[in-house]
Amino acid sequence: MASAWAKKMKSDDIDHIYRDGRHYDCLFGEPNMSFWLDIIATYGAPVLELGCGTGKITIPIAEAGYSITGIDLSEAMIQHARRKAKDQKLPVSFKLGDMSSFEEDQKFNVVILPSNNLAHLMDYREAMNCFFRAYDHLSKDGVFVIDAFVPSLSILTKSSDEIETISEYEDPDGKGMFKITASAIYENHTQIRRVTTFQRKPDGSVSEGHLNMKMYFPQELEGLLNHSGLEIIERYGNYQKDEFSSTSMRQIIVARKKKKRDNQTGSGKG
Ligand SMILES: C[S@@+](CC[C@H](N)C(=O)[O-])C[C@H]1O[C@@H](n2cnc3c(N)ncnc32)[C@H](O)[C@@H]1O
Missing domain, CATH: 2.20.25 (N-terminal domain of TfIIb)
Structure with missing residues (x-):
């Protein structure tokens, strides 16, 4: 697994922003934790974060007392996340892995794909594989939450x-x-x-x-989720949960397993 990132991504796909967790932490602002904590208060734990990076979202969720696992393909990011959790004595499980092919031996009440991580899934097959993995790891009433930009x-x-x-x-x-x-x-x-x-x-x-x-356009994303056996139950345009509209900059989706599955949806395993 040591060179998973390099193996998966062509060399020109790797950017310096994901090579050093300390620098990554300085680069962007803080995540909107009240939104994420509200989601978890509503749907419960355990939580799985896909593309957890240095744990900017994972660690505050653990700090709030919820059980959480984070998966990331970059060893540098995972190592930095583990150091931070250890310093704070927080029991977070950070794992090196690919969000399109991971396998965990538990189900989750909330699986999150935050911070525009969706943009790292380079074609519809990768997106579907990721959504199938999310589907198979969701508990019966669990939710899959995606936070991505609307392509402008x-x-x-x-x-x-x-x-x-x-x-x-x-x-x-x-x-x-x-x-x-x-x-x-x-x-x-x-x-x-x-x-x-x-x-x-x-x-x-x-x-x-x-x-x-x-770039994933809203209707395309809905179609991919639908074909993965998931249905959208909420769609917000921002972290304040305003309705998704033509002026929304973000598409924040809460999806769950379809109550009635269509033919040929989901991976068939979960
Ligand atoms: C924009 S960062 C977000 C990190 C974190 N969620 C945050 O909010 O700070 C995207 C992360 O996705 C990871 N990543 C990219 N492709 C991935 C894949 N296929 N599987 C798992 N992680 C991936 C990158 O290594 C990076 O840490």
Whole structure:
């Protein structure tokens, strides 16, 4: 499993943002924990997080007293998550694994795919495999919760000459400021946004990285879930649970096993 990430992803799919958990933790803001804790208060534990990274969501859920397992394909991210949980003496099970093919020996009341992790599933087969795995790991009344961006045409059609600042943060080793900028090009036929990232280090040197993000449109996502034996019971446009609409930036979906399964849905195992 040591090189699972490298084996699965083509080398140009790996970006520096997932190579060092300490840097990842500085890059983005904090997750909306009141939303996630509310979901778990409603549907219960145990919880499984797919693509848990450094445990930014996993650890606060464990801190709130819920049983949670996190799976991630990046060894660097998992190691950092384990260190953080150990420092806080929290009993979180962090596992190296692929969200499209994992196998756990328990069922979960809540399986979450947060933080736009959906974009790491590069085609519909990977997405279906992930949804089948989620299906098979859900308890009878369990829910699968997906939090992803709505692909925005104005963002997708931006020129690749446009360079956007993603984040500026203090080096965790205290050597100065890091700055991450990015440009992107969207491929119509694959629905993949190919992002080139530039990491400017405190010494002024710049390293280039590549991150591919698959765009899933709302109707497409509903169809894939439906074919995986899942039905949407709630769909929100933001963490405040406003109704999903044409102006929503996010698609936050709560799905459960269909009460009546269609033919050819689910993996047939769960
Ligand atoms: C945007 S980060 C989110 C991390 C965490 N959920 C958070 O909110 O901070 C996406 C994570 O998904 C992981 N990942 C990408 N593809 C994966 C796969 N096929 N299986 C498991 N994890 C994957 C990456 O290593 C990364 O840690």
